[in-house]
Amino acid sequence: xxxxxxxxxxxxxxxxxxxxxxxxxxxxxxxxxxxxxxxxxxxxxxxxxxxxxxxxxxxxxxxxxxxxxxxxxxxxxxxxxxxxxxxxxxxxxxxxxxxxxxxxxxxxxxxxxxxxxxxxxxxxxxxxxxxxxxxxxxxxxxxxxxxxxxxxxxxxxxxxxxxxxxxxxxxxxxxxxxxxxxxxxxxxxxxxxxxxxxxx
Amino acid sequence: xxxxxxxxxxxxxxxxxxxxxxxxxxxxxxxxxxxxxxxxxxxxxxxxxxxxxxxxxxxxxxxxxxxxxxxxxxxxxxxxxxxxxxxxxxxxxxxxxxxxxxxxxxxxxxxxxxxxxxxxxxxxxxxxxxxxxxxxxxxxxxxxxxxxxxxxxxxxxxxxxxxxxxxxxxxxxxxxxxxxxxxxxxxxx
Amino acid sequence: xxxxxxxxxxxxxxxxxxxxxxxxxxxxxxxxxxxxxxxxxxxxxxxxxxxxxxxxxxxxxxxxxxxxxxxxxxxxxxxxxxxxxxxxxxxxxxxxxxxxxxxxxxxxxxxxxxxxxxxxxxxxxxxxxxxxxxxxxxxxxxxxxxxxxxxxxxxxxxxxxxxxxxxxxxxxxxxxxxxxxxxxxxxxxxxxxxxxx
Numbered sequence: 001x002x003x004x005x006x007x008x009x010x011x012x013x014x015x016x017x018x019x020x021x022x023x024x025x026x027x028x029x030x031x032x033x034x035x036x037x038x039x040x041x042x043x044x045x046x047x048x049x050x051x052x053x054x055x056x057x058x059x060x061x062x063x064x065x066x067x068x069x070x071x072x073x074x075x076x077x078x079x080x081x082x083x084x085x086x087x088x089x090x091x092x093x094x095x096x097x098x099x100x101x102x103x104x105x106x107x108x109x110x111x112x113x114x115x116x117x118x119x120x121x122x123x124x125x126x127x128x129x130x131x132x133x134x135x136x137x138x139x140x141x142x143x144x145x146x147x148x149x150x151x152x153x154x155x156x157x158x159x160x161x162x163x164x165x166x167x168x169x170x171x172x173x174x175x176x177x178x179x180x181x182x183x184x185x186x187x188x189x190x191x192x193x194x195x196x197x198x199x200x
Numbered sequence: 201x202x203x204x205x206x207x208x209x210x211x212x213x214x215x216x217x218x219x220x221x222x223x224x225x226x227x228x229x230x231x232x233x234x235x236x237x238x239x240x241x242x243x244x245x246x247x248x249x250x251x252x253x254x255x256x257x258x259x260x261x262x263x264x265x266x267x268x269x270x271x272x273x274x275x276x277x278x279x280x281x282x283x284x285x286x287x288x289x290x291x292x293x294x295x296x297x298x299x300x301x302x303x304x305x306x307x308x309x310x311x312x313x314x315x316x317x318x319x320x321x322x323x324x325x326x327x328x329x330x331x332x333x334x335x336x337x338x339x340x341x342x343x344x345x346x347x348x349x350x351x352x353x354x355x356x357x358x359x360x361x362x363x364x365x366x367x368x369x370x371x372x373x374x375x376x377x378x379x380x381x382x383x384x385x386x387x388x389x
Numbered sequence: 390x391x392x393x394x395x396x397x398x399x400x401x402x403x404x405x406x407x408x409x410x411x412x413x414x415x416x417x418x419x420x421x422x423x424x425x426x427x428x429x430x431x432x433x434x435x436x437x438x439x440x441x442x443x444x445x446x447x448x449x450x451x452x453x454x455x456x457x458x459x460x461x462x463x464x465x466x467x468x469x470x471x472x473x474x475x476x477x478x479x480x481x482x483x484x485x486x487x488x489x490x491x492x493x494x495x496x497x498x499x500x501x502x503x504x505x506x507x508x509x510x511x512x513x514x515x516x517x518x519x520x521x522x523x524x525x526x527x528x529x530x531x532x533x534x535x536x537x538x539x540x541x542x543x544x545x546x547x548x549x550x551x552x553x554x555x556x557x558x559x560x561x562x563x564x565x566x567x568x569x570x571x572x573x574x575x576x577x578x579x580x581x582x583x584x585x586x
Contacts, residue, residue, distance in 0.1 A: 025414055025417060026410050026502045030410035074467065104506055104509070182567065185407075185566030193555040197554045
């Protein structure tokens with residue numbers, strides 16, 4: 001019997017996506033050009049994941065087995081549309097930066113995976129904590145990857161906010177490779193390797 | 201049989217609730233989203249063109265219908281008195297349609313500025329028509345000037361290698377300027 | 390000519406997998422063996438062409454006239470999920486050999502973000518019908534080419550010594566990164582073609 005706190009904390013290290021649970025790679029690679037974009041995407045994912053986990057868990061005894069996936073998809077897609085509308089209305093710059101990856105949260109395998117593997121079998125509180133843990137883990141990973149790529153690729157941190165810092169000073173010649181597509185793949189691959197070393 | 205009925209009922213109920221909820225949220229956020237879109241897509245160009253205005257340019261916009269076409273007009277005010285207005289025109293560029301925002305000074309009928317708000321031109325080639333070095337040429341010109349590239353007998357220098365894109369911007373400004381003159385002639389607005 | 394530029398851009402310059410970051414999950418999953426990569430690629434081309442056409446028509450003739458564009462995401466994902474099921478059933482009955490070859494890949498495709506991604510991109514970029522068809526098929530072909538190229542490399546990994554922490558997904562990602570770097574070499578081909586015009 002895992003404790004309630006355990007449901008939350010497992011997402012932060014033991015099952016942290018995308019490093020341990022290798023899922024949701026597309027948004028991970030696409031939006032981590034800067035730390036803030038990564039965190040923004042992570043927050044949107046947390047919202048969808050927690051809400052859909054709660055609803056799926058509430059309805060777990062009502063939804064017939066044969067149409068469960070279709071029901072989960074409708075529920076998840078609805079929360080994604082809510083995120084789409086809210087980001088457009090309140091944080092338009094984030095909406096522009098994330099582009100098509102906001103609607104694509106719906107096909108993030110992490111979300112459907114948690115609904116099917118966890119929320120459909122557990123109580124509402126446990127499902128909410130599970131969603132929060134995995135979601136926050138995902139958000140921190142995206143923020144971390146974004147920070148690494150931004151620091152090396154642009155020499156800044158938190159670009160786009162008033163807290164922007166030039167990590168290596170103004171004269172730093174940026175390693176542009178890191179903010180381009182190839183850098184995303186290589187950076188994530190190497191971080192995965194480092195995580196494997198730390199995990200052993 | 202009962203199982204099938206249950207399947208259909210549950211799925212329809214979920215879809216109905218979701219659809220209803222989304223419709224509510226969508227209508228609640230609609231005006232704000234439109235405002236944010238204007239602010240972020242057109243806003244920077246409008247602010248630059250109507251620089252020096254003391255009012256909230258996005259909030260003070262007006263929608264008018266001219267020649268059966270809906271247009272949004274941004275009005276710049278100084279001390280509460282309108283001094284300039286800006287609107288957008290379409291024209292064909294090299295890669296497709298482009299939208300050009302332009303502003304006119306109401307007291308002397310000169311252009312206060314021009315800005316390309318959206319385009320599909322080739323990055324690095326046609327897209328250079330968005331640079332200040334090109335759009336800056338329009339600033340201060342009379343609304344009666346010939347907004348054509350010099351090769352066509354006008355007053356505008358083309359961006360090297362992007363004559364089609366340059367002509368597109370000129371076309372849009374030309375259309376906008378003639379609309380401005382027509383409206384001015386008709387009323388005193 | 391215009392369509393050729395669009396196709397070449399989608400296949401080589403803005404390769405959906407290596408430059409637009411779409412469809413990475415199946416990419417890491419099935420790019421270990423050459424024959425599974427080919428099967429997956431074919432299934433993706435087929436599904437993307439079909440689903441883009443249908444979602445494009447739905448957007449144009451249902452969502453826009455009814456003024457419910459905000460439901461786009463919900464409708465598109467449901468259409469794609471239903472379509473994949475239908476294709477699976479159809480192939481099982483009508484073309485068993487094809488089903489045998491592609492069948493196991495079809496369920497994986499619903500959560501392939503490339504399918505939904507291309508459907509949404511077609512709408513956001515305001516493509517006409519023919520542009521939509523060219524872009525969708527070219528993107529899917531680009532996906533298949535990238536998948537097959539990487540599968541060819543990853544087959545070699547089995548007989549190569551790789552540091553233990555990097556084995557599996559990690560080295561797959563690094564390889565994809567180097568492949569993406571190679572595809573960078575195609576940048577500029579589109580403007581050259583346009584200049585020829």
